[in-house]
Amino acid sequence: MVTLRDVAKKANVSVATVSNVINGNYEEVGKDTRERVMRIATDMKYKPNRIAKSLRTNNSRTIGVIIEDITVFNTPEIIDGICEYAENQGYNILFDNLRLYHRLGNRYSQISECKKSISKIIDTMMHLESEGVIYVGAHYRDVTNIIENSDRPIVYTYCYANDGSSHWVNFDDEEAACQVTEYLIGKGHKKIAIITGMVESIPCQTRLSGYQRAILDNRLLIQPDYVKIGDWTYESGFEQGKQLLTTPNPPTAIFAMNDLMAGGVISAARELGISIPKDLSLIGFDNRTCSFYYTPSLTTVDIPLHQMGRQAAKLLIEQLQGKEDTIESIRLKCEIVERSSVSDISAVD
Amino acid sequence: MVTLRDVAKKANVSVATVSNVINGNYEEVGKDTRERVMRIATDMKYKPNRIAKSLRTNNSRTIGVIIEDITVFNTPEIIDGICEYAENQGYNILFDNLRLYHRLGNRYSQISECKKSISKIIDTMMHLESEGVIYVGAHYRDVTNIIENSDRPIVYTYCYANDGSSHWVNFDDEEAACQVTEYLIGKGHKKIAIITGMVESIPCQTRLSGYQRAILDNRLLIQPDYVKIGDWTYESGFEQGKQLLTTPNPPTAIFAMNDLMAGGVISAARELGISIPKDLSLIGFDNRTCSFYYTPSLTTVDIPLHQMGRQAAKLLIEQLQGKEDTIESIRLKCEIVERSSVSDISAVD
DNA sequence: CCTCATTTCTGAAACGATTAAGCTTTTTAA
DNA sequence: TTAAAAAGCTTAATCGTTTCAGAAATGAGG
Incomplete structure (x- = not known):
């Protein structure tokens, strides 16, 4: 490993000078020495030792x-x-x-x-x-x-x-959930269900309140039957999706709080012969790679x-x-x- | 930041001694000093400076x-x-x-x-x-x-x-592809097609040769029609899958060189009303998270x-x-x- | 009491850089 | 011509460790 000292010796100057050249403190050193030292340094393939530098300057x-x-x-x-x-x-x-x-x-x-x-x-x-x-x-x-x-x-x-x-x-979880709900409302949906994650989790709570805010802001009713408790898993999406779709008054849209659960809903719908998006609209959350390959390809929320x-x-x-x-x-x-x-x-x- | 020197000063010993205590060179220092220094060091919340240590010992x-x-x-x-x-x-x-x-x-x-x-x-x-x-x-x-x-x-x-x-x-790509093919043969399949990735890629070539080895080892025929060129994408899986399944003599099993293309095959089969696994067996490669959630859940190869x-x-x-x-x-x-x-x-x- | 070993501890030189302070030499300005 | 300023370079201290050579203290054996 070639050090400042090695370069200094070969260039017949002091280590300080080499250091100044390397660090571009040009005002401190004359043009010809600067160029000579620079050339020698590159010739010798000098690379500063970061550890020594860090120790001295106290910033790594x-x-x-x-x-x-x-x-x-x-x-x-x-x-x-x-x-x-x-x-x-x-x-x-x-x-x-x-x-x-x-x-x-x-x-x-x-x-x-x-x-x-x-x-x-x-x-x-x-x-x-x-x-x-x-x-x-x-x-x-x-x-x-x-x-x-x-x-x-x-x-x-x-x-x-x-x-x-x-x-x-x-x-912004809350805002995103609100946006999703309003997006569905904008598409003419009035019966919008939601499948949550585990209720004790923060994103679940904030997304739920975003959903509720959108519903209320648009003078729709919050239907307790349309709020189903999932646990973020595919299986819970399947389960809750099936329940939602087999009630007497099923929703026309479901917002699943993640893509995994939305996948479960797709399976449930397929099993029940319900066509997405014709009979049911579905939105997920996360924009996971796989959601693109669902059939149908899933509309979802991308987290930045x-x-x-x-x-x-x-x-x-x-x-x-x-x-x-x-x-x-x-x-x-x-x-x-x-x-x-x-x-x-x-x-x- | 508290240094060796600080500890040494408070303990009334030299830095060398503190260093020895900290590094467990116990034979160099008496029991009582060792314990005293240790106590003081922990009291002062001394933490060795890795940068200095690295510089000195030249190993980081x-x-x-x-x-x-x-x-x-x-x-x-x-x-x-x-x-x-x-x-x-x-x-x-x-x-x-x-x-x-x-x-x-x-x-x-x-x-x-x-x-x-x-x-x-x-x-x-x-x-x-x-x-x-x-x-x-x-x-x-x-x-x-x-x-x-x-x-x-x-x-x-x-x-x-x-x-x-x-x-x-x-x-081991080659071995894995061979295993897969033999697995299918073991399940009674004789008409086994393969959908490759981009032919210029190494994994494609090695997997293909593994497939061929298995076919030949089991005294089956390599059917050129059963080797379809894909490009790792879902779309190519869909495309090539459809081609395979609409030939006069379709395969009973398809080995897709990755899970994405296997996903495409699933869609193609669904569109053609072909049931997996009843009418067609399918194996992917990669064991991507999403492959678990395909319908049907995909048999695939897990890379360690x-x-x-x-x-x-x-x-x-x-x-x-x-x-x-x-x-x-x-x-x-x-x-x-x-x-x-x-x-x-x-x-x- | 002296010598020699052993144990326990210290001093000081590294490691490879940065940088303030100082020393020459040259340039500038009065 | 000369003092002051500027330019160009060097010296040496420093960062926080490790580690070797050696000093001091203790103990053992004669």
Whole structure:
């Protein structure tokens, strides 16, 4: 490994001069020496030692990214966004996958069970070279107190923390659900059912209130029979879908709170000989890859995952660079992606 | 930030002693001092500065992980495997996502186009703290010469490099395709068609030869009409599936080289009123999440992604630790996951 | 009481960079 | 002509560790 000293010796100057040349402090060194040193440095294939540099300058240009579980379908896109922004800003990424699902045997709600080990991991990461940390949740939840007394900035995404000092970036669940419902209303639907996720989860609650807001805003009635409790699984979508479609007064549209459950609804409808979108309109949530390949192709809600990652990285890096006067936290808009599972019945009506 | 010096001062000993205590060089320091120093260190919440340590010892316990594209469906599982092993061994992960698909606008075959920028990224990563690098491909391809003259070990996975010195870990395509075909033969099928990916791709070629090997080994005939050229997409699966199923002598089983194309076949069959698995057996490849939710649930081939990641990390770390006498490269076995898209027709026959 | 080993601890030199302060030399301005 | 300013370069301290050589203290054996 060739060091500054090696270059200095060959160029017959001091290390300081070489350092100045390498770092572009041109005003400090004459044109001819500068060029000569530069040439010698490239000839010798000199590469600065980041570790030494970090030690001296006390900034590593590295951020930590802590992922609750990378195998959860929405995380890769978020990471992609983080990477893009970080790379553009010249930051490196120190990575840690908590593997929460594995650790907890899929009982994800019991996150507190492994809080200690998570705390340790995060502690380690903080005392590595990370100047700050982005915490990427696997589900939209409150993770307050997961990370204890950190001295470096943390930005949360796909989750949030109520510790007063941390920033987060998320998507607007409530608004999205409202939009979906209004979209269906705009297509002439009045009998709109919803299949929820597990009721104790935050996205379930906020999406439900978005749905209700849209119904009320449009002077329609909230029918309790049209609110079915699912648990995010395909099976529950199938089950609840079947129930909805076999009542005396079935809905003309169903909003499933995720694509998996919407898939279940499609199966249920197929079994009952109900055609989508002719007899039933259906909207999902998540815009999972597979939803495109459903028959019919599913109209669904796209979560701006890439943007969330970008914004999280932006928030963190701006904090690191002392541009503290930026927005505290961000809630991004989702978008409805129109495919073939919804029909307009307003003309018929 | 509390340093060794701070602890030393408070404990009235030298930095060297504190260092020895912290690192467990107990034979060098008496029991009482050791305990006293330890107590003071924990009281002061001393945490060793990894950067300084790395600079001094010239080993960072960090490996680089370079991902061609993290949004490609199979990469997260691989990364998960890498993380698991690396964490167990106390290694940290420096992460870089090349974002190949974005950079190349999905013309993935033209990887050479951005070879220079990739080379630069990898160069940077090498000169960061990474002791070695794992390169995770997005597709199983030859990536020889993507990384030029690296002085540190590289392990490739989900791709390979013919540079003579590098190791790789992959899955056994040929064997898997042979297994699938023999599985179908075992279920009494004699008319087995195959829908390929793009013919120029390596996995396509190896899977095809596995298919042919199985056919010949079982003294069946290779029917050229039963080999249909697809391009990995759902649409091509639909197209080629339809062609196969509308010939005068249609196959009783189809092996689609990925789950996406198998999805297309399902749609084609549904459109033609052909029931799967009653009239047609179908096997896919990849075991993508969505394949579980197809109707019928798809029998497919599971690639040991997690294991690939683990093994890649193992290979690299053992290399770093000088256990050079291990196996050079690894080819892991895939496994057929049986679901509901294949029926046994041997009794009927 | 002296010598020699052993145990326990310290001093100081690295690791490879940055950077403030200082020293020459040249240029500028009065 | 000369003092001041500017340009160009070097010296040396520093970041927080590790580690080797050696010092000091203790103990054992004669």
